[in-house]
Amino acid sequence: MSEPKTERVELKKLRTDDLHKLKRGEIVVDENGKKYIVRKTLLPMHMGGGPANLGDPNDRTLRKIEADILIPDLMDTRIQKYDCHSQLADYVKCSNENGDIIGWFTCRGVLKVYKACKLEKFMDPKVRQEVTEDYLRQRSEYRQTGKTPNERNFEAYMKWKYGKPLNENANEQEPKT
Incomplete structure (x- = not known):
């Protein structure tokens, strides 16, 4: 059998493909005419760039820890506070009326309803997408301003x-007496 012929297509190498020859502070123009200032750091650009040097605000990729730990934790918080709050309140009320230890046995039906609601919402891809979009929006705002939502609310x-x-309050000094 003869091997199929493959053509090698040589791509035109861009000036920005090899960053070793560029100097820090040099202005580089890409193929679209956009200008960039050369910054050399140990971190990748999506982790160390941006206006506050906290990462690219437009970066929408999730790190492994964000996708596996942080997003499910935010989903759990949202489900408890908003989506299944009435079922959780019913279980807490039943548990308070019957006592914690005995209530655990007598309130199994109410607990099953809460767990079913929680599982349904947790497995819903729409809920995960909404929580992820909210997290990415907050992360983008943090990377743009350098302030957490609590700091922005306080400000x-x-x-x-x-x-x-x-x-401005921090820059003002009281007169010495």
């Missing part, structure tokens, strides 16, 4: 209360 409160951001 908005301080601006509302005093009429200026928190950073």
Whole structure:
């Protein structure tokens, strides 16, 4: 049998393909005309770039720990607080009425309803997608501003209360007496 012929297509090498020859601070223009400043770090660009040097805000890839641990934990929190809250409240009420130890045996039916609701929501791909999108939005805001949601909320409160951001309060010094 003869082997099929394969053609080698040589791609035109871009200037940005080999970054070893570039110097830090040099401006590089890519094939689309977009300008970039050369930054050399030990971290990949999606981890160390961005306006606050916390990573690329537009990066939508999830790390292994985010996908396997953080997203399921956020899903669990959302399910307990919003999606299956009434079933959880019924179980807690039943457990409080019957006592913790005896309530565990007498409230099995209510607990089964809660666990079924939780399992249904946890296996729903729509819920996972919504939680993932919310997490990516919050991560993007953090990478853009360098502030967590709590810090942004506190800063908005301080601006509302005093009429200026928190950073301006920190720069003001009281006169020495």
